[in-house]
Amino acid sequence: MKSLTTSLIFLSTCLAMTAATAETFDHEHTTFTALLSEVVVVNGYQSRVDYPKLIGQRDELDQYVTALSAVTRSDFDAFSPDQQLAFLINTYNGYQLLQVIDHYPLESIKDVGSFFSSPWSKKFFRLFDESTSLDIVEHQLIRQIFNEPRIHFAVNCASISCPPLMPEAFVASNLDAQLDAATINFLADRQANYLEGSTLYLSKIFDWYEEDFGGSVVAFVAGYWPEPSSALKQKPNAIKVAYSAYDWNLNAH
Numbered sequence: 001m002k003s004l005t006t007s008l009i010f011l012s013t014c015l016a017m018t019a020a021t022a023e024t025f026d027h028e029h030t031t032f033t034a035l036l037s038e039v040v041v042v043n044g045y046q047s048r049v050d051y052p053k054l055i056g057q058r059d060e061l062d063q064y065v066t067a068l069s070a071v072t073r074s075d076f077d078a079f080s081p082d083q084q085l086a087f088l089i090n091t092y093n094g095y096q097l098l099q100v101i102d103h104y105p106l107e108s109i110k111d112v113g114s115f116f117s118s119p120w121s122k123k124f125f126r127l128f129d130e131s132t133s134l135d136i137v138e139h140q141l142i143r144q145i146f147n148e149p150r151i152h153f154a155v156n157c158a159s160i161s162c163p164p165l166m167p168e169a170f171v172a173s174n175l176d177a178q179l180d181a182a183t184i185n186f187l188a189d190r191q192a193n194y195l196e197g198s199t200l201y202l203s204k205i206f207d208w209y210e211e212d213f214g215g216s217v218v219a220f221v222a223g224y225w226p227e228p229s230s231a232l233k234q235k236p237n238a239i240k241v242a243y244s245a246y247d248w249n250l251n252a253h
Contacts, residue, residue, distance in 0.1 A: 025071060027083050029090050029169035031064045040167040041253045045189035047164035048253035055101050065094050065125065073128040082172035085146055089170045092137045092155045095125050099134075100158050100250070108248045109158040120157075149212045149220065150179035152205050153186045160247040161192065161203065180224075188226050192244070195232055199240045207243045217241060 039054045040047050054061065068091050076084060096109075099119060103112050112119035120138070123131040142151055156165040163186040170178050187193050192203050206217045213220040218239050222232050232239055 025075065025079075026067070027079075027086070027172050029064075029086070029171055031060060031067070032090055032094060032169040035060045035064065036165070036167050036169060040165050042164070042167055045164070045185055046191075047167065048251050049097070049100075049158075049165060050253040051101060051104050051250075054097060055104065058101065061094065061098055061101075065091075065098055068094060069126050071128070076128065080172060081146075082175045085142070085148065085151070086170040086172045086175050088137055088142045088145075089151060089154045091127065092134055092142070093165060095137075096134060096156060096158050099124060106250050106252075108250055110248050143212070148179070149209070149214070150183045152209055152212065153182040154179060156251075158251055160249045160251050161244075162251065163192075163203075163205070165251070183224050184226065187221060187224050193221070195230060195239075198231065198235075198238050199242055200232060201242050201244055204243050204246045206241075 035054075035057060038057065039050045041050055068087070071087070076087065079087060099112060099122075100106065100109065102124075106112065109119050113122070118135075120134040123133045123136075125132055127137065138151075138155055142148075142155070153163040154166075154170060156162055163182060166178070166182060168178075186203075194201050200218065200221065202217065202221065206213065206221070210217055218232070218236050218241060222236050225232050227233075
């Protein structure tokens with residue numbers, strides 16, 4: 001009986017500690033928002049990153065990603081779904097920034113990789129006490145746990161053709177509005193996505209992840225297209241889709 005009582009006390013203590021950690025994590029991601037507001041330069045529908053300035057504020061980025069890596073899997077499981085998704089998006093973006101400045105200067109994020117390994121497959125940080133890559137965060141965590149196509153406009157691959165990095169962290173308290181804004185903003189960028197006659201020219205993102213967009217890229221895009229009188233909304237069945245070339249040059253200011 002004593003052994004059972006001791007075990008129950010130990011289990012209760014562990015659960016309490018997990019709950020406490022989950023509650024004390026800064027779900028407003030204040031440090032990251034402060035940093036992004038300093039280094040992300042917004043120009044219309046696009047943004048660029050001032051990487052030299054970010055290098056000068058390396059301590060803040062290190063502090064933030066250290067806090068992310070300190071979260072255990074049990075901590076994460078205690079988060080709400082919106083807290084989990086915001087956490088993973090910010091983890092991807094934070095560590096992508098870290099990867100760039102660790103190899104800066106670069107012409108392209110692809111310069112970090114090699115013939116055998118892409119920059120996104122490199123396991124260069126730890127998450128949930130395991131060696132982890134950006135691919136694992138995006139494909140094995142975000143895309144497997146959440147049925148959320150708008151994440152493709154939130155995670156940032158540090159390239160010019162990638163949807164722009166926002167000058168603020170994603171937060172659970174405003175996540176749906178932020179994901180909508182990121183999607184609308186990207187689709188409003190006529191350098192990336194535009195309608196010419198009956199042909200809709202889209203980012204390769206829609207080609208690479210077509211299955212994530214509910215079986216119809218046109219229907220998804222029409223739902224966020226900013227021009228209500230457009231043929232895309234009026235005659236979606238007549239629309240053909242073509243995909244633009246992707247510019248992998250670094251999104252540097």
